Amino acid sequence: MASVPLWSARGRFFTWGALGVTLVLGLGACSRQGGVGGSASDASPTVVQANADMAKGLNLTDPQDFEDAKRGFIAKPSGQIKSSDGTVLKDFDVYAFLEGAPADTVNPSLWRHAQLNAQVGLFKVTDGVYQLRGFDIANMTLIEGKTGFIVVDPLSSKESSSYALEFARKHLGNKPVTGLVMTHAHADHFGGALGVITGEEVQSRKVPVVASYGFMEEATSENIMVGTAMGRRSMYQFGKDLPRSPKGNVDTGLGKDVVYGQIGILPPNWIIVKSQQPMQIDGVDFVFHNVPGAECPAELTFSIPAKKLYNGAENLAQTMHNLLPIRGAKVRDALLWSKYLQNALDDLGDTEIYIAQHNQPIWGNQRIREFITVQRDVYKYTHDQTVRLMNNGLTPREIADRIQLPESLSKHLGARGYYGDLRHNVKAVYQFYLGFYDGNPANLNPLPPTESGKRYMELIGADKAVSAAQTAFDKGDFRWAAELLNHVVMADSGNNAAKELLAKTYEQMGYMAEAATWRNAYLTGAQELRAGPPKKGVDKSILLDMLLRVPTERFLEAMAAGLKAEDAVGKDFKINLVLTDTQEQYVLWIENAVLHFRKGSPAADANATLSLTRSILVKMIAGVAGVKDTIMSDDLKVTGSKIDLVRFFGLIDKPQANFPIVTR
Known part of the structure; x- marks a missing residue:
């Protein structure tokens, strides 16, 4: 700060x-990084071949997901969302390049997923249920009550949520907000609360504001304590400063991009504490489910039985999720996550519509059951096989290189690693049980990266290391090239030849990555090797509305740290x-x-x-x-x-x- x-x-x-305060969702620097030295590379023959091979192994032409993503389309926004000072926060045309065949510089599976997330607009899910998709990284769901709209998840910021609600009202009628549901304690699902309703309105009209037990604590705690580090790393995860292009940011996995506007919060006045908790909001009967400790420490899902609709919040998305985001967070419990999904299957009944707060819906009871079953088994398989190999003495890196999902799971595009990644999730399971130490005494007290790099260079020489890395790069052995070059750059950040080759290496790794988060991290790393870190940090003024509601103790804890x-x-x-x-x-x-x-x-x-x-x-x-x-x-x-x-x-x-x- x-x-x-x-x-x-x-x-x-x-x-x-x-108090370096930044939201967990990833509010990094608020301006684009300028002056990138060098230019992005083309895809190497190795990348082109690897991407072509992946395309052969998956049914990327199946139209069903696109039919689901377009179903019920009402209207599409155009233009931009701007802040009060005129800063562009969201450009609805910036991802237009995703139309057509995948570029050589993008994993074809990720390209397809990015195209699905680019279906932006207001959609009718069923009578009385609508979704606004693509106005922010998350979806805003609107449910018509007797007298107004029940808003589910008011997006990341006041600007995006107010814009989305106004857009919906133009097409659905100017109805008041008569209920607010915040599915969990990540900022992209509550940050725009004050853009849809004020605290004064909640009080005067007695509007239900629904969240799960522990919501306020979790929404404010780690964001205050480790916000600076998490926010900085999130810029890598979300590719915030990358150009929107086939050589840059194409997606985040969960949606297109984050709207970095004014962040607020409203304290809930109805707390979900039970595994099943019925509640009526503006004449609509809900059944809420408290599901803490999986995707988020405080989370709920819900069903509307009369509409045969189930909302999986973010325990379900059209992607493998993170057990430990690369931006950092508390490690998530894969086994508990799978149990919640089994509970969802047990409670599904005659549900015909699945929606969530990211990605597109699914219609049809059998398709929904198959989707939840596959998601359940992805997390259970990851957990069980990691534990099995842990107990056989394998280390996190060894397990990550060995585990692969069986074809019965990996063929399902809605459970592939667009946001999470199997290799990273394996390491998260290991950390959940055994911590970061892999058991090898050599790793009890290793040298820090800069000192280690200097020692390696004293031993082999920077020129020899760069030459060996170039040979590895030419062979398409990018992981080894990156490891070698990282030692060189950590030893001497002024070695421009090593930095440029490492940047090119990261680009090739990004071009092959199926996970949008990994792609964004690699490409951001390449950008910063050429241009340096961003010139400006987070503008904490965007958090003012939220900080006003943060307990003072959180600030003092962060001060002590x-x-x-x-x-x-x-x-x-x-x-x-x-x-x-x-x-x-x-x-x-x-x-x-x-x-x-x-x-x-x-x-x-x-x-x-x-x-x-x-x-x-x-x-x-x-x-x-x-x-x-x-x-x-x-x-x-x-x-x-x-x-x-x-x-x-x-x-x-x-x-x-x-x-x-x-x-x-």
Whole structure:
């Protein structure tokens, strides 16, 4: 997070800069990276052949999915979604290049999947149920009640959700929102809540806001604690700064791209806690299912029996999902996930319509049963076979190279690794049970990448390593070329020949990748090898509406995790924090190079007391507090030693949201 001046003391400043806050869904830098050095490579003969071979092994011409994706089409948007300052957040024409045959630079299976996700617009699923697809990475579902629309998942941002709802109202009628369902605690499913209804409307009209137990905790916790690192890595996962082109971003796996607008949240007033929990919203009878700990720590699915409809939220999507996203997250339980899908099969009854909050629906009871069965068995197979090989002493890399899905599963395009990937999921299962250590003592305390790279180069020489990598590249042995070149670049980030060859290697690996996330990561790595990290980090002002609803304890936990321990050794500062508008009081103190806090009355022996409103605190964290909000504000004052307060906040790290990944 950028440092925000908080107080001037004799010409000196202390800053509140420890809280690098970014949403789990992947809010990275808010501007396109410019000035890419070099140009993207063409597909090598190895890639062309590998992609052609994959196309032969799959039924990529089956039209059923495209019929499903287009069924019920009402209208398609055009133009752009813009922020209040005119910044383009979404361009509906940017993926037009996906029409026609797959490019040599895109895995043909991924190309087909990207074409399915490019079916953008308002669709009628069945009487009284509509979906807005392609307005953001997720779907917004609208269910007609007696008096208005029940909105399921209000997308990522206020701009995209308000645009989508307005678009729907033009075609379906200007009805009020009479219910809001947020299926789980990932920001692409709640971030646009304030774009469809305000908190005041919820209160005055007593609108049900439905989420599962633990939703608010999970929606805010890890985003605050590790938001900087997760947000930076998510730029790789979602290919945020890549050009939309056959040599760049073609998809995310779950949808086209993320709308990086204003993020908000509404606390639920109806909590789903049971495995089956009936509820009526605006005359529509739902049966909700609490399904925590699989795709998300807090998640629900639901059915509408009268419409013979089941919504799988994100436990089901038209892709193999992640057990551990490459951006980072808490590891997910593959065995529990498969059990939830068995429960879905048991409860399916005479359901004829499946929808979810990503990708296209499915019609027909038998087709739905087959789809859920295959998804169930993908996660169970991944879990069981990884555990079997773990118990036979194989390491994560060895297991990932050995396990393949049986043809009975791999032939189903709706369960292939467009978002998740089998090799990555295998390693997630291993980590879930045994952690990151593979049991080999050589890996208990390995050298860090830069030091390891230097030692390798001292041994074999950079020129020899690059030459060997070039030979591997020419043979199409890209994994080995990447491993060699990574050592060279980590040892010397100024070795331009190695960086360019590594960039070309990553491009070829991206062109072959079936997973959109892997493709985006490889191609972003190539881009940054040529141009460096993004020039600008996340604009935290987009999070202001959400931060206003985050418990203060989350901020203080993140501050404690930002303490520069090496500088805090021997320090014993004690600071009182008083939030004058919410009447919250905290004591913060450093002991044994650890920052602690407790809620309670101010300490009499504190070095200083900082009193301010919570709104100013949040504005400071979001990076939007100006001089009048802080130094000149009557709502902020310091008593005690201002110098000690400066020194205390000087111990809090200020993480950079654009740290390097492929170089050091």
